[in-house]
Amino acid sequence: MKFERLRIQGLRCLTDVTVTLGEGIHVFVGSNGAGKTSVLEAAYLLSHGRSFRSGAREALMQRGQAGLSVFAEVQDESGGYRRLGLGRSGTRWDARLDGIDVPLGQLVQACAVVCFEPGSHALIAGAAEERRRFLDWGVFHVEHTFLAVWRRYQRALKQRNALLRMGEAGTNELYEPWERELGDAGAIIDNYRRSYLDRLLPVLAEGASYLLPELGPLSLRYRRGWADDASLSGVLAEQRGRDLARTHTTAGPHRADWSLSFEQAPLREHLSRGQEKLAALACLLAQAQLYANCRGDWPVVCLDDLASELDLAHQSALVDRLASVDAQVLITGTECPLPLQSRPHRVFHVEQGKIRPLL
Numbered sequence: 001m002k003f004e005r006l007r008i009q010g011l012r013c014l015t016d017v018t019v020t021l022g023e024g025i026h027v028f029v030g031s032n033g034a035g036k037t038s039v040l041e042a043a044y045l046l047s048h049g050r051s052f053r054s055g056a057r058e059a060l061m062q063r064g065q066a067g068l069s070v071f072a073e074v075q076d077e078s079g080g081y082r083r084l085g086l087g088r089s090g091t092r093w094d095a096r097l098d099g100i101d102v103p104l105g106q107l108v109q110a111c112a113v114v115c116f117e118p119g120s121h122a123l124i125a126g127a128a129e130e131r132r133r134f135l136d137w138g139v140f141h142v143e144h145t146f147l148a149v150w151r152r153y154q155r156a157l158k159q160r161n162a163l164l165r166m167g168e169a170g171t172n173e174l175y176e177p178w179e180r181e182l183g184d185a186g187a188i189i190d191n192y193r194r195s196y197l198d199r200l201l202p203v204l205a206e207g208a209s210y211l212l213p214e215l216g217p218l219s220l221r222y223r224r225g226w227a228d229d230a231s232l233s234g235v236l237a238e239q240r241g242r243d244l245a246r247t248h249t250t251a252g253p254h255r256a257d258w259s260l261s262f263e264q265a266p267l268r269e270h271l272s273r274g275q276e277k278l279a280a281l282a283c284l285l286a287q288a289q290l291y292a293n294c295r296g297d298w299p300v301v302c303l304d305d306l307a308s309e310l311d312l313a314h315q316s317a318l319v320d321r322l323a324s325v326d327a328q329v330l331i332t333g334t335e336c337p338l339p340l341q342s343r344p345h346r347v348f349h350v351e352q353g354k355i356r357p358l359l
């Protein structure tokens with residue numbers, strides 16, 4: 001997928017900017033606080049329906065404005081054009097695809113962006129929720145029924161949690177239909193996630209051996225969120241008493257997690273901060289590569305603050321790798337990263353929320 005044109009209105013310091021993008025590598029340079037990361041945030045918003053930066057969605061809206069909108073013309077894998085739009089007015093989000101109002105899920109299905117940014121190490125070192133989101137984004141783009149099953153699961157989970165909050169008043173008959181539904185939908189989600197990770201692993205192992213050769217071979221451990229040898233509905237019935245005490249459901253795919261282990265760094269705590277970042281980068285690139293293998297086209301790859309995140313050797317290795325595939329790449333930095341100087345790229349200058357093409 002490639003952005004041909006991106007228009008951003010009312011997002012942080014970007015009042016109304018339009019950027020025209022082409023093939024290959026694009027660099028957004030400018031001083032601190034100029035609005036570079038906000039450009040990537042806008043692209044990511046279309047593909048994830050949220051920002052990669054933590055904090056309330058309200059913070060995205062330009063102070064004093066009642067709404068924001070991001071509009072993009074993209075070229076998809078078959079060479080066709082699509083028009084994507086996401087807007088927020090007041091507290092409402094509206095998604096549009098080719099001029100028609102659509103559910104957010106349909107918009108993000110049509111847009112694929114992966115982003116490596118200063119917070120990406122959380123994929124390795126942060127909470128399990130980050131890793132589930134990563135996993136589910138990948139599954140969502142290759143298994144088209146995933147979203148519907150995931151929603152079924154969320155609905156049943158909400159119902160069971162509501163019963164748990166009622167305390168002892170809930171009877172077996174009230175719990176059973178929801179536990180059966182959680183069991184059925186949960187098993188499908190688990191299968192999708194497992195088969196996605198099975199496909200991701202060889203791609204990730206290859207990428208990690210390129211970015212982190214010193215750590216040796218890698219293995220991936222997946223925990224599905226309940227005992228491997230039991231059905232989820234059985235587990236839920238069995239631990240109802242415990243869940244009642246905690247007033248929420250403590251087993252199921254919403255508690256799943258996965259982790260990486262390297263021969264020379266078996267525990268997460270053995271990794272340096274830089275190695276955490278590189279491991280996260282390897283995961284993101286593997287996800288992008290797997291998307292390309294399945295869909296025949298690369299997602300847009302965003303690299304926020306590349307030069308301050310990686311040392312020169314790793315910047316070069318990454319740029320070489322991305323230049324060898326047909327991906328549109330958006331990079332930000334206070335300066336143009338050195339390894340780009342020997343490669344074709346386009347530069348945009350960002351200053352106080354204005355964007356000007358330079359080369």
Ligand SMILES: Nc1ncnc2c1ncn2[C@@H]1O[C@H](COP(=O)(O)OP(=O)(O)OP(=O)(O)O)[C@@H](O)[C@H]1O
Pocket residue numbers: 011012013014030031032033034035036037038039058059060061062063305332334350
């Ligand atoms: N809701 C908001 N309304 C208006 N301005 C905002 C809002 N949120 C953030 N800003 C401002 O917008 C700019 C956001 O900049 P952004 O993070 O995109 O900068 P950057 O060019 O990536 O900077 P750095 O090099 O420091 O990473 C900052 O100047 C910030 O103060």
Ligand SMILES: [Mg+2]
Pocket residue numbers: 036037038304305332
């Ligand atoms: Mg920034």
